[in-house]
Amino acid sequence: MESKELMEAVVQILDSKKADDIRAIRIGDLTIIADYFVIAAGSSNTQVKMLADEVEYQLSQKGIKPHATEGYRSENWIVLDYSGVVVHIFLRETREFYNLERLWADGEQIDISHLLKAN
Numbered sequence: 001m002e003s004k005e006l007m008e009a010v011v012q013i014l015d016s017k018k019a020d021d022i023r024a025i026r027i028g029d030l031t032i033i034a035d036y037f038v039i040a041a042g043s044s045n046t047q048v049k050m051l052a053d054e055v056e057y058q059l060s061q062k063g064i065k066p067h068a069t070e071g072y073r074s075e076n077w078i079v080l081d082y083s084g085v086v087v088h089i090f091l092r093e094t095r096e097f098y099n100l101e102r103l104w105a106d107g108e109q110i111d112i113s114h115l116l117k118a119n
Contacts, residue, residue: 001064003028003035003084010087011115013058014040019051020092023101024110034086037107039100041092045075051089052078 001009007024014022019040028035042048049072056066064082071078076091077098088100101109 001062006059006064006082006085007036007038007110008112008115009059009062010038010055010082010085011112013055014038014051014089015116017051017054018047019089021095022112022116024112025101025104025107026110027104027107029108030104030106034081035084036110037086037088037100037104039088039090039095041090041095043092045091048078048089048091049075052080052087055080055087055089 011022011024019042022038022040025037025039026035027033027037040051042051052072056069059065059082066080066082068081069079076094078089080087090098
């Protein structure tokens with residue numbers, strides 16, 4: 001699966017489980033870390049863990065496993081590294097504190113509105 005397709009799949013999975021303020025940033029021209037960051041928030045530690053679990057589960061059903069995971073113990077910032085796409089799932093307050101969107105402001109904000117279900 002190409003990075004763009006993977007990013008879109010992650011966005012749809014997170015949206016289906018009611019993640020807050022999902023964003024996708026194309027960073028491939030800025031760094032070798034990944035092609036995309038997907039950033040989302042949950043309203044509680046339980047939701048943050050559930051969102052990360054759901055992304056892992058749904059992608060594993062397609063034979064896609066993360067190369068690395070971090071943050072499961074704290075449950076306030078979980079990172080799933082799929083090489084081309086790095087998924088950051090935050091507790092709302094943690095996301096506001098670290099503000100990755102500001103740190104990666106030179107990246108291209110991707111319009112994902114067509115991937116999100118109307119609430």
